[in-house]
Amino acid sequence: QNLKCVTHNLHKMICNWDVSSRRRHGQTDFCYTTNDLSPPVCFKTKEKRVEIPVPESSSVVTITTNSISGTPFATKEFEIHKQDVLFIPVTPRILSLTPDFSTSTLNLKWSDNGSAFPYGLDAFWQIQVLRKETMEKVAEVTYHSKLTHEDIILSWNWTSDLPLECMSHYVKIRCYVNVTQFVGLKDWSDWSPVEVIPGKDTDPSGSGVFPLDTVVAVGSDVTFCCVHEEGQNITNMTYGSKPYPMIQLSSRSNAIRVLNANASDASGTNVVCRYNSGMLEGTVLFVGYAPDIPQNLSCETPNFRIIKCTWKPGRHSGLYGKRKTKYSLFERTSGKNVSCEVHEMNREHVCGFPVIPDQKTYDFILGVSNPIGQTESSLLVDITQRVHPKTPEKLTVSGNNSTSVHLRWFINGSFAEIRLLCQIEISSGHSEQKLHNVSMPGGKLSAYTAQLNALHPYTKYQFRVRCSAADHFWRWSDWSRIEEYTTSEA
Amino acid sequence: MAGADSPSAALQRRDLCARGIRLAGKMRADVINLLDTYAERQGLDASANVAAVEGLPLAAVEGWDEQTGTQRLLENLAAYRAFRALLAQMLEEHREQLGEADAALGRALAAVLLQVSAFTYHLEELLRLESCGAPSEEEQEEEDGLPPQPHGLFEQKLRGLGVLRELAQWALRSGRDLRQLAKPSPGTGSAPSPAESP
Numbered sequence: 001q002n003l004k005c006v007t008h009n010l011h012k013m014i015c016n017w018d019v020s021s022r023r024r025h026g027q028t029d030f031c032y033t034t035n036d037l038s039p040p041v042c043f044k045t046k047e048k049r050v051e052i053p054v055p056e057s058s059s060v061v062t063i064t065t066n067s068i069s070g071t072p073f074a075t076k077e078f079e080i081h082k083q084d085v086l087f088i089p090v091t092p093r094i095l096s097l098t099p100d101f102s103t104s105t106l107n108l109k110w111s112d113n114g115s116a117f118p119y120g121l122d123a124f125w126q127i128q129v130l131r132k133e134t135m136e137k138v139a140e141v142t143y144h145s146k147l148t149h150e151d152i153i154l155s156w157n158w159t160s161d162l163p164l165e166c167m168s169h170y171v172k173i174r175c176y177v178n179v180t181q182f183v184g185l186k187d188w189s190d191w192s193p194v195e196v197i198p199g200k201d202t203d204p205s206g207s208g209v210f211p212l213d214t215v216v217a218v219g220s221d222v223t224f225c226c227v228h229e230e231g232q233n234i235t236n237m238t239y240g241s242k243p244y245p246m247i248q249l250s251s252r253s254n255a256i257r258v259l260n261a262n263a264s265d266a267s268g269t270n271v272v273c274r275y276n277s278g279m280l281e282g283t284v285l286f287v288g289y290a291p292d293i294p295q296n297l298s299c300e301t302p303n304f305r306i307i308k309c310t311w312k313p314g315r316h317s318g319l320y321g322k323r324k325t326k327y328s329l330f331e332r333t334s335g336k337n338v339s340c341e342v343h344e345m346n347r348e349h350v351c352g353f354p355v356i357p358d359q360k361t362y363d364f365i366l367g368v369s370n371p372i373g374q375t376e377s378s379l380l381v382d383i384t385q386r387v388h389p390k391t392p393e394k395l396t397v398s399g400n401n402s403t404s405v406h407l408r409w410f411i412n413g414s415f416a417e418i419r420l421l422c423q424i425e426i427s428s429g430h431s432e433q434k435l436h437n438v439s440m441p442g443g444k445l446s447a448y449t450a451q452l453n454a455l456h457p458y459t460k461y462q463f464r465v466r467c468s469a470a471d472h473f474w475r476w477s478d479w480s481r482i483e484e485y486t487t488s489e490a
Numbered sequence: 491m492a493g494a495d496s497p498s499a500a501l502q503r504r505d506l507c508a509r510g511i512r513l514a515g516k517m518r519a520d521v522i523n524l525l526d527t528y529a530e531r532q533g534l535d536a537s538a539n540v541a542a543v544e545g546l547p548l549a550a551v552e553g554w555d556e557q558t559g560t561q562r563l564l565e566n567l568a569a570y571r572a573f574r575a576l577l578a579q580m581l582e583e584h585r586e587q588l589g590e591a592d593a594a595l596g597r598a599l600a601a602v603l604l605q606v607s608a609f610t611y612h613l614e615e616l617l618r619l620e621s622c623g624a625p626s627e628e629e630q631e632e633e634d635g636l637p638p639q640p641h642g643l644f645e646q647k648l649r650g651l652g653v654l655r656e657l658a659q660w661a662l663r664s665g666r667d668l669r670q671l672a673k674p675s676p677g678t679g680s681a682p683s684p685a686e687s688p
Binding site: 131208209212213265267268269270272278280281282284320322324344345 | 532533538587
């Protein structure tokens with residue numbers, strides 16, 4: 001009686017039945033037909049369970065129960081229609097359950113056993129997360145995937161609202177495959193065996209406050225737990241200097257929940273668990289901001305050897321040391337990446353990027369990240385149009401005659417690719433300040449000269465010079481030091 | 491203490507001791523100031539209970555009265571070498587955790603480390619005077635090994651508090667040890683009993 005057939009892979013099915021008679025019985029003769037044309041297939045079995053092919057439409061099954069001595073005493077014939085067969089996928093196999101304690105995240109990996117099914121079927125995976133020895137369900141999700149007739153490893157992440165160390169977490173999974181072309185009944189697979197991530201409260205010597213030294217955004221809600229050794233009692237738990245009401249998680253684990261956390265000091269906010277013995281255990285929470293998008297990103301070259309990029313960082317993240325906001329300059333054309341050494345206390349940030357031979361245009365991405373978030377800013381720039389020379393040096397003045405002088409100066413850098421425009425400021429005691437512009441081909445680490453005429457004889461002059469790019473003006477250099485010179489008598 | 495001193499050696503020892511006592515006094519004052527700043531900047535209660543810190547030399551000692559001058563110096567030297575390593579680690583941790591955020595605390599830590607190094611050198615000088623010489627640094631490092639890494643940042647903060655507290659006690663004890671040492675040999679004299687020592 002009650003012949004039931006279940007298939008796990010749409011090809012073979014496992015049929016089992018009951019025997020109503022109480023008499024002791026021996027082997028069973030089992031015959032089944034695969035289709036109307038071919039003769040039945042028969043074999044003997046001691047079990048009340050056989051595995052036979054799934055019929056194309058229906059199959060006639062004859063079960064003859066024999067006595068101990070082998071004489072048949074009961075025969076029953078069944079017709080199994082394909083739609084009576086129940087399809088239950090094989091129980092999924094969890095490959096790994098990996099905790100990331102720093103982010104309180106569980107990562108589950110399992111095989112989808114897709115090779116057992118035709119391509120393109122929809123598969124649904126129900127995943128449950130449970131806590132404590134009492135297996136309280138804390139999360140249940142249904143995850144969808146497409147089977148590809150290959151065994152694919154699927155992965156799923158779950159972030160706990162409290163640190164994984166606080167108590168044990170268990171995960172189990174089952175699946176449902178929507179075999180559209182299968183006319184029989186379909187149901188969920190069995191649940192997989194549970195995988196466990198033990199809490200510290202199950203480790204005899206486990207103790208401490210968790211999460212350990214983590215970073216969160218301002219406004220976050222954070223749960224901390226204090227796991228203590230057997231026999232220890234907690235007096236209180238404080239966040240900063242404020243005690244919080246404790247929630248008992250297990251016999252060795254108490255928690256507090258901090259809502260809407262404020263920005264912490266540079267050294268972080270201490271979360272302290274005080275024991276009756278007076279001893280303390282604790283952790284530190286760093287509460288800050290994700291980085292702002294850098295503003296006013298600007299890049300220029302002082303010497304065609306280095307490109308200097310500057311930007312305004314925006315609101316300070318409130319994170320310091322190894323948690324501080326980090327910057328890197330990536331140049332798309334060359335694929336070159338430079339990490340920037342930025343002093344977090346400075347208002348304006350600077351980063352140097354080496355000029356690449358024969359490359360004028362630079363496609364910069366300024367990457368910004370800290371433990372809370374990341375962002376970027378980009379800039380496309382032709383550096384020949386962003387020349388900001390260094391201050392002219394070693395300005396010297398020599399006289400040709402009583403009304404003209406010869407100026408000579410030096411600029412550190414190689415400007416062979418551009419023309420330079422230099423401006424000479426001429427001052428003397430009794431005449432108005434004059435500016436004299438002169439342009440010349442740029443040189444490589446070279447000196448530059450200019451001739452000034454129509455000066456007054458026997459007159460004391462002050463000269464200084466500054467330079468910029470001639471064709472695409474960007475910025476003047478700073479003025480050189482002033483050089484004094486008195487023209488000779490007429 | 492070593493055999494009877496020549497007058498110049500005794501004079502030199504007394505001078506070194508006197509300078510050492512001043513160094514210890516200054517160091518103690520600076521450490522106490524640093525303790526308050528450290529506790530406040532690390533969000534700690536200055537009176538917080540700190541578990542035993544592995545590798546931390548304890549100033550309290552039994553039989554303080556009966557110690558010879560060389561024993562005093564050797565114990566002091568071992569302690570301040572240990573403090574030098576512990577403070578260097580604290581400074582490294584400060585840079586790693588805070589970067590430029592709390593430069594003042596960093597400078598104060600570095601200043602105390604400098605004083606501890608100077609005092610260590612001073613003790614080595616005194617031991618050279620005792621003509622028994624200071625044990626090599628390597629021997630001690632092998633014995634003590636590197637200061638252990640704390641489990642988390644809060645433990646690191648507490649450990650720092652413990653180090654500074656014990657250093658303040660040691661500075662007090664060193665002053666007393668050097669006063670004992672400064673007395674003309676044989677070392678008699680009514681030095682304060684260990685009970686008064688830290």
